[in-house]
Amino acid sequence: MPEPDHTTSEGDRDIRILVDGHGGDSAPTMVLDALEMVLSPKFAAQFSASLAFGVVGQEEVLSPLLRERGIENRISLVAATDVIEMCDSPSHALRRKKDSSIHVGARLVRDGSWDALVSAGNTGALMAISKVVLKTLPGIDRPAIASMIPAVNDGCTLMLDAGANSECTSDHLIQFAIMGSCYMQATEGLSAPRVGLLNIGSEDIKGTDVIKLTSTKLAETDLNYIGNVEGTDLFGNDVDVVVCDGFVGNVALKTMEGTARFLASSMRKELTSSLVSKAGALLARSALNRFKDRVNPGKYNGAPLLGLNGIVVKSHGGADAEAFVSAIAVACKEVDANLTDRITQSVQEMVEA
Amino acid sequence: MPEPDHTTSEGDRDIRILVDGHGGDSAPTMVLDALEMVLSPKFAAQFSASLAFGVVGQEEVLSPLLRERGIENRISLVAATDVIEMCDSPSHALRRKKDSSIHVGARLVRDGSWDALVSAGNTGALMAISKVVLKTLPGIDRPAIASMIPAVNDGCTLMLDAGANSECTSDHLIQFAIMGSCYMQATEGLSAPRVGLLNIGSEDIKGTDVIKLTSTKLAETDLNYIGNVEGTDLFGNDVDVVVCDGFVGNVALKTMEGTARFLASSMRKELTSSLVSKAGALLARSALNRFKDRVNPGKYNGAPLLGLNGIVVKSHGGADAEAFVSAIAVACKEVDANLTDRITQSVQEMVEA
Structure with missing residues (x-):
């Protein structure tokens, strides 16, 4: 060698x-x-x-x-x-x-x-x-795939697991929280990354039994646990690490990809529908390119297997x-x-x- | 009264x-x-x-x-x-x-x-x-909330459950498939709506035990079951009814909403960043408005409780x-x-x- x-x-x-x-x-x-x-x-x-x-x-x-x-x-x-x-x-x-x-x-x-x-x-x-x-x-117990998601104001959010483990216990999810928190400390220099649990509402009564148990246990750790977060929070600046099982994480990631592709194709269709809007698109081209760069998944390519x-x-x-x-x-x-x-x-x- | x-x-x-x-x-x-x-x-x-x-x-x-x-x-x-x-x-x-x-x-x-x-x-x-x-x-056994999602070529996809039932058995999911199929027949006039199961890959080995069992059972029904679909397929023209539990469905819906909002705010930021791109945006305004109309969730407002x-x-x-x-x-x-x-x-x- x-x-x-x-x-x-x-x-x-x-x-x-x-x-x-x-x-x-x-x-x-x-x-x-x-x-x-x-x-x-x-x-x-x-x-x-x-x-x-x-x-x-x-x-x-x-x-x-x-x-x-x-x-x-x-x-x-x-x-x-x-x-x-x-x-x-x-x-x-x-x-x-x-x-x-x-x-x-x-x-x-x-x-x-x-x-x-x-x-x-x-x-x-x-x-x-x-x-x-x-x-x-x-x-x-189980490695996870972590995925970095672009957020507003040039921020980013780490979501894990993004697809390695379809079924997870609360212990697995807590291990994901620890790994995600370490990752954001190590690579983004955050002192106390805010950890959120992906759920279908902010209230404690929401979610599956595993999610509810995980939330209770996370609150007892030294992690900077901020509670439940929702799909809309992935792109905000209020959470650094979002924990979920690999089934939910993978669906969320692919839904993001599908939404972005659908919106881009709809926009292209509208912008090329008339001469005037084509001219507008031409003038706005560098802005539209910067927009594409900003939301380009390539910018955050590289999913760590943690x-x-x-x-x-x-x-x-x-x-x-x-x-x-x-x-x-x-x-x-x-x-x-x-x-x-x-x-x-x-x-x-x-x-x- | x-x-x-x-x-x-x-x-x-x-x-x-x-x-x-x-x-x-x-x-x-x-x-x-x-x-x-x-x-x-x-x-x-x-x-x-x-x-x-x-x-x-x-x-x-x-x-x-x-x-x-x-x-x-x-x-x-x-x-x-x-x-x-x-x-x-x-x-x-x-x-x-x-x-x-x-x-x-x-x-x-x-x-x-x-x-x-x-x-x-x-x-x-x-x-x-x-x-x-x-x-x-x-x-x-359980009612579900169904949500209509806009798709390419003015199509649409019905996803259920969108959040009523966090934990579902395969029997629940099959009932959702029947209800979704009836809905699309009745309201969209489709003769044999294509039913897909939301999963994290198209292969049969993917997903949780409940998902795998559901897939086997769905294949034995009279429904027009096309197999596993993914988050990216929600916006395509290859499936009419997407079945999932309410946890996954709700995360997918809110992720869509978050992605669309994030992309819109990023685009606005870029378009207003220079005079030239502002002028372009002005010319392209009617196209951008039609785009907003097309992807406006209001167009598909009204989630049936099935x-x-x-x-x-x-x-x-x-x-x-x-x-x-x-x-x-x-x-x-x-x-x-x-x-x-x-x-x-x-x-x-x-x-x-």
């Missing part, structure tokens, strides 16, 4: 990120484009530690691409022979594709050769393999290079902030309290 | 709609404004049966308002002394406000004096009182008169199509099959 190419500046630890060369609709080109971008001084300037990047996958495919771009000496190439397809079931990928890029990458993170794995591949396979190879952190004994970040499968760079940045931030140690410590403190 | 003021044209039955004078943020003015509108020939032209309207509530408040508008002879006034506030708990409203407009209205629908009750008041109270006073239809032995329609509390007219139209359609009889018959056929 090639050693990551990096130099350590005194006192700082390195941030060593391995990316999956075969995940995503436009892989491997999109992945290589993103790797070129993260080699820029502008990207590096976000972090005090020095950065090292690698790509894992089929050597015969990736090696020529690295050479073409002239980055073969700056990006380590880690060989893996198998490729997990989007249609592979998680169990098939887990059992039958042990030399896939995700498997090899997860093992190298487990062994400490790399600090994090970033993949735009099959979400179910990534979660299943990561769980088996990396295991969960002490005190965490609760694993190692850092894994899932990029949207349809991500372009720029969005994939966001996912790599998420991984860098998590490593930089020692997120896994922080979560372990928080869970430990919670158990002792 | 005053008799509804109506004339019956030969062969047709009347549609007699009673509206709650005290429900909604802008009641009673908004309610009276809406009643003026539904008296117009344009509204009546939608139905072959003749229409009769009444308003239920405090006589001393409503009587002068009817007279002011000169419609005291065309709108029956039904007296009720109590008013249910938005902050009243459903159980308090149910037990302590037996002479409220909702209670009196529900009793008159039960007794056959009126065909439907329309209210923009407290949803929990409306559901609780309707359930106790009207009872559920044979074969229906499964009750009587027709009850809930309007959004923030509805304006025009949106409240939509809710009244929903009630008229349900009466006109004999919806409760249809549901009863479908459930009966399903049990016999």
Whole structure:
């Protein structure tokens, strides 16, 4: 296995990120484009530690691409022979594709050769393999996928679980709350992230039995628990971490995506319906583009798989290079902030309290 | 109790709609404004049966308002002394406000004096009182709230349950599927509405145990069951009825509302950020207004409470008169199509099959 190419500046630890060369609709080109971008001084300037990047996958495919771009000496190439397809079931990928890029990458993170794995591949396979190879952190029963949602005034809200666990007990939900709170402290610098429980009303009597029990228990923790929140609060500035089971979280995320797509297509239809409105749209174009940028899900691409004994970040499968760079940045931030140690410590403190 | 003021044209039955004078943020003015509108020939032209309207509530408040508008002879006034506030708990409203407009209205629908009750008041109270006073239809365990969602190409999708039942068994969900299918047949004229189950992926292995069991059972019914659908499908043209529990449905609805509001405020901010884009927005104004109309939730205001032995329609509390007219139209359609009889018959056929 090639050693990551990096130099350590005194006192700082390195941030060593391995990316999956075969995940995503436009892989491997999109992945290589993103790797070129993260080699820029502008990207590096976000972090005090020095950065090292690698790509894992089929050597015969990736090696020529690295050479073409002239980055073969700056990006380590880690060989893996198998490729997990989007249609592979998680169990098939887990059992039958042990030399896939995700498997090899997860093992190298487990062994400490790399600090994090970033993949735009099959979400179910990534979660299943990561769980088996990396295991969960002490005190965490189930890892969760966390999703960052843009909010008003350039804010953002972390929602978890976004789809890994359809059925959750109140203990699972409380663990999600702890992990989400640690994440927002570590990566957004919040001192006491406000944690809300996704419910169908603000009153205590609302929701399922699991939700009601979770609310009571959350109020007894040291977390900055603010009570029930609703779907409309996801985009506001009143909550930082929204906790829910993976079924509800996934429906909420996909509903957001569907609403945004529906509104955009309706707007396009209206704006192109007459010459006058077309002219207006032309004049307002830069504003409409800024609007698109602001609500672009790519800006917040990179969903951390939280609760694993190692850092894994899932990029949207349809991500372009720029969005994939966001996912790599998420991984860098998590490593930089020692997120896994922080979560372990928080869970430990919670158990002792 | 005053008799509804109506004339019956030969062969047709009347549609007699009673509206709650005290429900909604802008009641009673908004309610009276809406009643003026539904008296117009344009509204009546939608139905072959003749229409009769009444308003239920405090006589001393409503009587002068009817007279002011000169419609005291065309709108029956039904007296009720109590008013249910938005902050009243459903159980308090149910037990302590037996002479409220909702209670009196529900009793008159039960007794056959009126065909439907329309209210923009407290949803929990409306559901609780309707359930106790009207009872559920044979074969229906729990009534559901159904919500109509706008979709591309001027289509629409009915989602239920939108919030009445947080926890549902597969039998409840199947009953929702039957009711939703009947509703779309009756009010939208679809011969075999496509029924989908809201899930977090299209594959059969996805979702909770209840969802998987429901999917298996739905496939065995006579319904036009198309399998799992996702949050993104709510706005498409591939499904007519989306079935889910009330927790998930409510989160989805409020997430839609939040997303739309967030996008609108972001767009406004960008469009007013420079003179050029302001000018563009001005030129595109009529297009932007048509866009707002198209995605305006008011257009689809009027959520039927399905499964009750009587027709009850809930309007959004923030509805304006025009949106409240939509809710009244929903009630008229349900009466006109004999919806409760249809549901009863479908459930009966399903049990016999």
